[in-house]
Amino acid sequence: MSATPAGRRPGRPSGTSDTKERILTAARELFARNGFANTSIRAVAADAGVDAALVHHYHGTKQQLFAAAIALPIDPMLVLGPLRETPVEELGHALPELLLPLWDSQAGTGLVAAVRTMLTGTEVPLARSFFRDIVVAELAGRIDDPAGCGVLRAEFVASQLMGIVVARYIIGLEPIASLPPEKIVAMIAPTLQRYLTGELPDPLVP
Amino acid sequence: MSATPAGRRPGRPSGTSDTKERILTAARELFARNGFANTSIRAVAADAGVDAALVHHYHGTKQQLFAAAIALPIDPMLVLGPLRETPVEELGHALPELLLPLWDSQAGTGLVAAVRTMLTGTEVPLARSFFRDIVVAELAGRIDDPAGCGVLRAEFVASQLMGIVVARYIIGLEPIASLPPEKIVAMIAPTLQRYLTGELPDPLVP
Numbered sequence: 001m002s003a004t005p006a007g008r009r010p011g012r013p014s015g016t017s018d019t020k021e022r023i024l025t026a027a028r029e030l031f032a033r034n035g036f037a038n039t040s041i042r043a044v045a046a047d048a049g050v051d052a053a054l055v056h057h058y059h060g061t062k063q064q065l066f067a068a069a070i071a072l073p074i075d076p077m078l079v080l081g082p083l084r085e086t087p088v089e090e091l092g093h094a095l096p097e098l099l100l101p102l103w104d105s106q107a108g109t110g111l112v113a114a115v116r117t118m119l120t121g122t123e124v125p126l127a128r129s130f131f132r133d134i135v136v137a138e139l140a141g142r143i144d145d146p147a148g149c150g151v152l153r154a155e156f157v158a159s160q161l162m163g164i165v166v167a168r169y170i171i172g173l174e175p176i177a178s179l180p181p182e183k184i185v186a187m188i189a190p191t192l193q194r195y196l197t198g199e200l201p202d203p204l205v206p
Numbered sequence: 207m208s209a210t211p212a213g214r215r216p217g218r219p220s221g222t223s224d225t226k227e228r229i230l231t232a233a234r235e236l237f238a239r240n241g242f243a244n245t246s247i248r249a250v251a252a253d254a255g256v257d258a259a260l261v262h263h264y265h266g267t268k269q270q271l272f273a274a275a276i277a278l279p280i281d282p283m284l285v286l287g288p289l290r291e292t293p294v295e296e297l298g299h300a301l302p303e304l305l306l307p308l309w310d311s312q313a314g315t316g317l318v319a320a321v322r323t324m325l326t327g328t329e330v331p332l333a334r335s336f337f338r339d340i341v342v343a344e345l346a347g348r349i350d351d352p353a354g355c356g357v358l359r360a361e362f363v364a365s366q367l368m369g370i371v372v373a374r375y376i377i378g379l380e381p382i383a384s385l386p387p388e389k390i391v392a393m394i395a396p397t398l399q400r401y402l403t404g405e406l407p408d409p410l411v412p
Contacts, residue, residue, distance in 0.1 A: 116325065116326070118377075119322065119325055119372065119376050119377070120322065120326075124376065124377060124378070127377045128377050128378060128379060131373075131377065131379055132379065132380075136379075151381065152381055152382070152385075155373060155379050155381070155382045156382070156393055156394070158369075158373060158379070159366070159369035159370050159372070159373040159382065160365070160366055160369050160397070161369070162368075162369045162372045162373060163364075163365035163366050163367070163368045163369025163370075163372070164365050164369075166325065166365070166368045166369070166372065167337075167361060167364060167365040167368060170325050170330065171324075171325070171330060171333045171334050171337065172330070172334060173334060173337055173338065173342075173361050173364070174338075175357065175358055175361070176358070176361045176362070176365065179358075180409075182409055183409045183410050186407035186408070186409045186410060187362055187401070187406075187407060187410055188362070189407075190400065190407075191366070191397045191400070194396065194397070195393070200393075201392035201393060201395075201396075202392070203386075203388055203389045203392045204389050204392060204393055
């Protein structure tokens with residue numbers, strides 16, 4: 001459900017929080033250096049000097065480990081998973097409709113901090129990996145038309161969404177900051193849909 | 207031309223760089239506390255214990271002082287000024303066409319640092335004032351149709367532009383990061399134009 005690990009089982013050795021932290025440190029370093037896709041749970045475990053099963057026990061899936069490593073308040077797959085069932089023709093609306101209430105509910109807690117962290121110098125490789133290997137990878141294959149344009153389309157979608165995060169939550173620009181989510185959705189949905197499936201302007205056709 | 211002040215005139219008292227720095231510190235505090243619009247050069251001068259003429263001498267216009275206070279690499283009026291002559295129906299294209307090459311030329315130098323600074327906790331009120339009192343104020347009156355929607359339209363424009371800054375310069379998402387500027391312009395111009403002058407979706411009509 002969340003990026004926090006499962007509770008400690010009875011009979012586990014002590015030193016739990018040290019070990020969990022050591023795993024997160026190893027994960028952060030490896031994700032930053034090699035990207036999400038090229039980092040295995042096994043490599044993180046080896047780097048932290050623990051068993052791979054223990055990494056899973058504390059941090060769940062690789063996505064959940066990544067989310068914890070960058071202090072993201074939720075597992076990104078909780079968002080991206082359900083959208084797999086949504087037809088691409090509806091994603092322009094479905095994507096912000098799912099994200100805005102989620103972001104709103106977390107705006108006070110982890111979201112702003114996580115985004116700030118990701119935009120700060122040392123964490124930028126993690127942010128890049130997050131977008132490239134998780135967000136873009138999840139979307140790009142479904143909108144790769146004409147062939148080779150999927151990644152670009154996904155990144156423009158990400159750019160508009162990030163702009164909303166910055167305007168609404170980081171800077172707190174009024175009235176965007178206190179607009180009901182459905183108004184934001186209504187305004188940006190056509191933008192996202194065009195980026196996802198619209199005809200590409202001439203200079204961008206491969 | 208730039209946010210750096212004019213050279214020191216012969217015969218000026220010494221302690222120049224101290225004084226300049228003291229003025230910037232006062233400006234930063236007052237802009238952050240009261241916003242750009244409600245901060246006068248005279249108030250900054252009083253706070254710094256100098257004459258208003260000296261503030262102008264070192265830092266030019268209030269916009270230039272603001273740009274220097276937030277370490278913005280250029281005077282925002284250099285960008286916003288020329289666009290006053292552009293018909294609103296062409297701004298969706300003209301705006302990014304002017305901004306992208308400028309940002310590209312400064313990406314290595316001040317831009318990324320300035321944006322990071324503005325998104326950091328303590329500088330957020332300055333960022334807010336920059337958008338609200340300079341960018342939005344400049345645009346909103348020209349696109350206030352239906353009446354009362356100009357600010358909102360301008361902020362959505364700002365959101366897409368900020369998203370490009372984050373994706374291209376801060377995170378460095380490929381391929382967006384190395385796309386020729388005209389391709390970015392071609393992709394986002396219709397978005398910006400719709401935010402500027404397009405029909406508003408139902409939930410947003412006042």
